Amino acid sequence: xxxxxxxxxxxxxxxxxxxxxxxxxxxxxxxxxxxxxxxxxxxxxxxxxxxxxxxxxxxxxxxxxxxxxxxxxxxxxxxxxxxxxxxxxxxxxxxxxxxxxxxxxx
Amino acid sequence: xxxxxxxxxxxxxxxxxxxxxxxxxxxxxxxxxxxxxxxxxxxxxxxxxxxxxxxxxxxxxxxxxxxxxxxxxxxxxxxxxxxxxxxxxxxxxxxxxxxxxxxxxxxxxxxxxxxxxxxxxxxxxxxxxxxxxxxxxxxxxxxxxxxxxxxxxxxxxxxxxxxxxxxxxxxxxxxxxxxxxxxxxxxxxxxxxxxxxxxxxxxxxxxxxxxxx
Numbered sequence: 001x002x003x004x005x006x007x008x009x010x011x012x013x014x015x016x017x018x019x020x021x022x023x024x025x026x027x028x029x030x031x032x033x034x035x036x037x038x039x040x041x042x043x044x045x046x047x048x049x050x051x052x053x054x055x056x057x058x059x060x061x062x063x064x065x066x067x068x069x070x071x072x073x074x075x076x077x078x079x080x081x082x083x084x085x086x087x088x089x090x091x092x093x094x095x096x097x098x099x100x101x102x103x104x105x106x
Numbered sequence: 107x108x109x110x111x112x113x114x115x116x117x118x119x120x121x122x123x124x125x126x127x128x129x130x131x132x133x134x135x136x137x138x139x140x141x142x143x144x145x146x147x148x149x150x151x152x153x154x155x156x157x158x159x160x161x162x163x164x165x166x167x168x169x170x171x172x173x174x175x176x177x178x179x180x181x182x183x184x185x186x187x188x189x190x191x192x193x194x195x196x197x198x199x200x201x202x203x204x205x206x207x208x209x210x211x212x213x214x215x216x217x218x219x220x221x222x223x224x225x226x227x228x229x230x231x232x233x234x235x236x237x238x239x240x241x242x243x244x245x246x247x248x249x250x251x252x253x254x255x256x257x258x259x260x261x262x263x264x265x266x267x268x269x270x271x272x273x274x275x276x277x278x279x280x281x282x283x284x285x286x287x288x289x290x291x292x293x294x295x296x297x298x299x300x301x302x303x304x305x306x307x308x309x310x311x312x313x314x315x316x317x318x319x
Contacts, residue, residue, distance in 0.1 A: 008147065009147050009148070011305055011308070012147060012151070015151040015155075016151075018155065019151070019154050019155060019158055022155065022158035022159060022161075022162070023158055025162055026158065026161040026162065029161065029162040029163055029164075029165065030161070030163070032163075032165035033163035033164075033165050033171070035165065036165045036166065036167045036168065036171075037168070038163050038165065038171050039170055039171065040107065040170065040171065040172050040282075041107075041170055041172070041255065041278050041279050041281075041282025041283060041286070042107055042108075042109065042258065042262075042279065044170055044278050044282065045259070045262060045268065045274065045275045045278040045279060046113065046262075046267075046268070048271075048274055048278060049267075049268040049269050049271045049274055049275065050269065051113055051262070051267040051268045051269075054112040054113055054267035055110040055111070055112050055113060056110060056111040056112040056208065057110070057111075057205055058110075058111065058201060058202075058205035058208060058209055060202070060209075061201075061202070061203060061204055061205030062203055063203055063204050064204065064205040065204065065205060065206070066161065066204050066206070077161070080161075080204060081158060081161050083203070084157050084158075084161075084199060084200070084203060084204060085154045085157050085158045086154070087199055087203065088150075088153045088154045088156075088157040088195060088196055088199050089150045089151065089153065089154035090150070091153075091195055091199065092149050092150040092152075092153035092154065092192060092195050093146055093147065093149070093150035095149065095191060095195060096145065096146030096147070096148075096149035096150060096188075097146045099134060099137045099138050099146075099188075099191075100138075100145065100146050
């Protein structure tokens, strides 16, 4: 397993600290976006053409709209940020290792 | 820029889904040839950082806003093929776990944010790089997101829910993100410059310059 340890870069702790800071910022930005009435161009285009009612939610989403059932908005956003960031880290790491260690890749 | 289900006609969704699968397939094969194993942690951290940064909606009072997408950022830091896989991972998790962007339309969202923004952003970076790296990274973030918004506008404007108002969707998406893209370009350039100065060995070209093995 020394290969694995050697492949862990020295910048990793600092990078993980940055990720933690970003997840802590998520509920703050979530609150601010709500306060200013955040709307993206996509939503503007949907309103302009009357498409808004056609939108369908994703039923299988465990944390719909970055919220957690039973938790308040800020706490739900924070938990979503932590879960999503950690999950993305693990999945992307896995993809990276799969691709990087594939000796048969052409 | 995450399109929900119901906005885009199924034929358009399937077409762009197939395109995305084909392009990501090629990207994965290219990556297998080019990327040394020690870049896997970088891929993980960049993907996680992009996920977290995308949750930070810019609170612009009273107006239209957006959030960082990071396609050009991933392309410049990881190379375009790994960058595309990186952003595709983020977009897939957003749809599957958080319902941010639809499932039927997932391929179209991947096309806009993980393919168009990534490859157009990277192309612009390479094109402008001789005139200064900082401005190249800025232009890549700025015009990359604008290009992704235009393909999103195209998909919407060719769909019945938007009453085939192609000019309306293209102009709202294109102009909106052309203006907001200045922020994307600024963030991309500032974060990249910090990383390039703090850790020059992480730059994509560094592997060729100083090969560790």
